[in-house]
Amino acid sequence: MIKKKDFTFVSALVRSWPVLLVAAMVAVFALVMFVGLGQSIWFDEGYSLQLAKRPVGELLALTAVDAHPPLYYLLLKAWAGIFGWSEWALRALGATLAALTIPAVFLLVRKLFTVRLAVAILPLMVLAPFFLRYGYELRMYALAGLIGALATLALVYARSSNKKSHWLVYAALVALGMYTLYMMIAVWIAHILWLLIEDVRAKKNILKQPWVYAFVGAVLLFAAYIPTFFYQFTHSALPGVGYQVTLTKVVDIVTMLFLYTPDWKVNAVISLALGVYIIALVRSLIHVYQKTEYKKSLRIVIVMAVVPIMFFILLSLSPDPVYINRYLAHVIVFFYLLVAVTVGLYWRVGSRPRAVALTIATIAVLAFGVVQLKTTGNLNFERLQLPMTSSLSRAVDCNNSVTVADDPYTYIDSAYYFENCDFRFFSQNPVEKKGGYAPLFDSQERVSSSNELSTPILYHLHWDNETGFKPDDRYSLVVSEKFDKQVLDTYVLSEE
Numbered sequence: 433m434i435k436k437k438d439f440t441f442v443s444a445l446v447r448s449w450p451v452l453l454v455a456a457m458v459a460v461f462a463l464v465m466f467v468g469l470g471q472s473i474w475f476d477e478g479y480s481l482q483l484a485k486r487p488v489g490e491l492l493a494l495t496a497v498d499a500h501p502p503l504y505y506l507l508l509k510a511w512a513g514i515f516g517w518s519e520w521a522l523r524a525l526g527a528t529l530a531a532l533t534i535p536a537v538f539l540l541v542r543k544l545f546t547v548r549l550a551v552a553i554l555p556l557m558v559l560a561p562f563f564l565r566y567g568y569e570l571r572m573y574a575l576a577g578l579i580g581a582l583a584t585l586a587l588v589y590a591r592s593s594n595k596k597s598h599w600l601v602y603a604a605l606v607a608l609g610m611y612t613l614y615m616m617i618a619v620w621i622a623h624i625l626w627l628l629i630e631d632v633r634a635k636k637n638i639l640k641q642p643w644v645y646a647f648v649g650a651v652l653l654f655a656a657y658i659p660t661f662f663y664q665f666t667h668s669a670l671p672g673v674g675y676q677v678t679l680t681k682v683v684d685i686v687t688m689l690f691l692y693t694p695d696w697k698v699n700a701v702i703s704l705a706l707g708v709y710i711i712a713l714v715r716s717l718i719h720v721y722q723k724t725e726y727k728k729s730l731r732i733v734i735v736m737a738v739v740p741i742m743f744f745i746l747l748s749l750s751p752d753p754v755y756i757n758r759y760l761a762h763v764i765v766f767f768y769l770l771v772a773v774t775v776g777l778y779w780r781v782g783s784r785p786r787a788v789a790l791t792i793a794t795i796a797v798l799a800f801g802v803v804q805l806k807t808t809g810n811l812n813f814e815r816l817q818l819p820m821t822s823s824l825s826r827a828v829d830c831n832n833s834v835t836v837a838d839d840p841y842t843y844i845d846s847a848y849y850f851e852n853c854d855f856r857f858f859s860q861n862p863v864e865k866k867g868g869y870a871p872l873f874d875s876q877e878r879v880s881s882s883n884e885l886s887t888p889i890l891y892h893l894h895w896d897n898e899t900g901f902k903p904d905d906r907y908s909l910v911v912s913e914k915f916d917k918q919v920l921d922t923y924v925l926s927e928e
Contacts, residue, residue, distance in 0.1 A: 446548050453538055456554040457531040460567070463558065463802070464527035468568025469520065471810040472819035475845040475868070477570035481522075482844060482871040484509040494870050496660050497667075503611040504572030522570055529574035530567030534558075536581035537769055543588050544729035545773070552779070553772035556794060560768040561692040561801030566761035576613040576762035579605055584736060584766075587623055587643075594642060603646040607653035614661070618740035618763055620647075626735040630728070667866070674754040677745040685741070686710070688757055689767060692801040694813060709793050716782065716790055717774045723781035730773070736763075737770035756814060817895065820915040824893070825849035827913055827920055834887040836879055838894035838901050840869045843877070846893060854887070858901035882907065890923040 445452065473481070483491050483505045491509065495502040508525060515521040534557060541550040557563075566573040583605035590598035609616035627643050638644070675681065684695040690706060691698065698706070721730055740763035748755035760767075775794050779787040811818045825846070828835055830853035837843035843857035856879045857872065865873035872878065879885065882903045890907055894900075896917040903909075907923035914920075 442548065446551055449538075449547055449551050452551055452554060453535055456538075456558050457534050459558045460534055460564070461524075461527045461531040464530050464564055464567035465520075465523060467564060467802075467806050467809075468523045468527070470822070471568070472822040473519070473570065473845075473848045474810055474812060474819040475841055478844040478847055479868050479871070480505060480508060480570045481517075481848055484512060485517075486871070496663065497866050497870050498868065499664055500572065500613060501611045501657060501661075503608065504575050504613075507575065508570070523568045526567050526569060526571075526574040529578050530563065533563075533574070533578045533581050533765055536578065536585050537765060540581065540585045540588060541769070541773065543585070543592075544732065545726050545777075549773065549776045549780075552776040553769070556772035556775060556798065557765075557768060559795065559798035559802055560765070561798060561805045562689050562761065562764050563768055564802065565692065565805055566758065566764075569758075569761070572613050573758070573761035576609060576616055577765050579609045579612060580616065580619040580762060581765055583609060583619065584623070584732075588732070590642070590646070591627075596642075599642050599646045600649070602643075603649035604653065606647065606650035610650070610654045611657065613762060615744075615759055615762065618743040619736075621743055622736050622739035622766075625739055626732050629731065629735070674748065674752070674756055676753045677748040677755055682745070685757060685760070689760075689764065690797050690801055692805040692808060706797065709797055712790060712793065713771065713774060716778045716786075717770075720774055720777045720781055724777055726777070730777075733766070733770050733773050736766035740766065817918075818916045819845065820918055821846045821849050824913075824915045824918055824920055828853060828891055829889070830854070832887065833889035833891060834885055835891040835893060836882075836885075836901055838892065838899060840872050842893055842895065843872065844868065886925070888925050890925070892921040892923065894919050894921070 483494055486494065488506070488509070491505055492502055495505060508522075511525045512522065515524065534554070537557060538550045538554065541553055563577070566577075583602060586598060586602040586605055590602050606616075606620060609619065623643075624647075627641070628638065631638055631641060677685070680695065687693050687695045687698050687706065690710075691702070693702075717734075721727060721734075724730060741760060744755050744759055747753070771794060775787075775791055778790055782790075809818060828850070830850075834854045834856060835850055837846055837855070837857040840857055840859055840863055843855070847855060856877045857875075858879050859872075860880050863869050863872040863875065863878065879901070882890070882901070890903055892899075892901055892903065896914065896919055903923050906926055908926055909921055909923055911922045912919060913922075
C-alpha cells in the first residue's frame, strides 16, 4: 500500500517532469562524452571522416560504391563545418543525437501509458550501456536510433488521430531512416508486424488502412535512391566479418546488452547473478502483461524490443551472414525501453518488496555495464584490437619524417591523428573504388615500395604480427614501440 507521503513525493516528481527530462538528457550527453572522449577513432569512424571532409558531390559518389546511404555523412559534414573537427566537437554530435532520443522515448511512454511511468523510466534509460556506447561512435547508429524512436512516436500519434499530417510525418521519417541506414528495415518490419497484429485483432481490412499508404509514400520519397541501393546490394562491399547467431552468440548478445561484456569474459558468479536477474525480469514482464490494463500499449513495446533482434538473428542464418553486435545499436533503445517499462509497471501491479528488489537489481546490472563500457572503451570485438592511435601519434615527430601505414585499413584507422604529418599507406596495387577503401582510390598517398621514399626518419605503423610494408636496406630500425596491439617502428636513413 502506497503511503500518503510517498504519493505526495511521487506527484511532485511527476509535476516536475520537464526538469527531470532535461536532467536525463544532460546526463546522457555527459555520460556519452565521459565514456567517449579519449577513445581513439577507429576504422569505421575514420571512414566517416574521410567522407565528411570531401565535397558533397564526391561524398555522394563514394557512398554510392559502399554499403550505406549518405544522410549521416552529410550531417557530420554540416556539423563539423559549424563546430569544427576536434574530437570533442565530433563526439558531441552523437552525444546530442543520443540525448535527443530520450525525449522521443519519454513522449512515447507518456502517450502509450502515463506521464508517471514516463518519469519512472528515465533513470534506467540513462544507464543503458550499449545505447551509450554507440552514442559517441562517429557512425550513423545514434541518428538512426533517434529516427526510429521518432518514427515510432509518430506512428502511435498517427494511429490514434488518423490525421493525414501525422501519417505524412511518419512516412517522411521512414524515408529519412532509409537514407540513414538500410538496417532500419528491422524497425519498419516491427512496425508493420505490430500494425498487422492490432488490425487482425480488430478485424480490419488491411489494404484500406492508412499506414499502407504511408509506407507507399515512404517508398516514393526514397525512390530517387533506389537505383543506388540496388547497385550497392548487388555489388556488396561489406567485409566478411559477420557470423551466424548460435545459442552461444545469443548469450553473448545478452551479456553485451546488460553488462557490455562478451560472454567469454563473464565469470561464473556474474553469470549466475545475471541469469537470476533475467529470470526475475521475464517473470515480472509476464506478470505485468497479465495484470496491466495497458496490454495494447505494452504489445508495441514488446514487438519493438524483440522483432528487430529476431530479424538480425534470422538474417544471420544466410550463407553469407552479416550480423555483428553493433548492428543492434540503432534498435537497442527499444530493448532498454522494455526493461524500464517492465520495472515501472511492476510497481503498479506487483508487490512492493519485489518491485524494490527488481529496481535495485536493474540499476545495479546496468550500472555495472556502464562501468565495463568505460573500462572496455573502443575495443573492436571482431578483431580483438583496442585502437590507441591517439597515444601512439604523440610518439611521432612529424618534422623531416614520413609515416607509412601498413595497409589501407590502418591508414583510414589512423589518419585523423596524422593530419599535420606526411602520412602515407602501403599498397602494392592501386586501391579499387569500392567499399571502405574507396576514398583512397587514385590517392597520391599510396606507397608501393620504400624505394619511393628518401626521408631521414621513417615511421612504420602496423598491427602486431601484421606486416606488409618492409623498408629497404637503406633504413635501419632504431626503436619499436607497442601500444596494445599497435606497433610503431622507427627507422633512420643510413648515411651513404
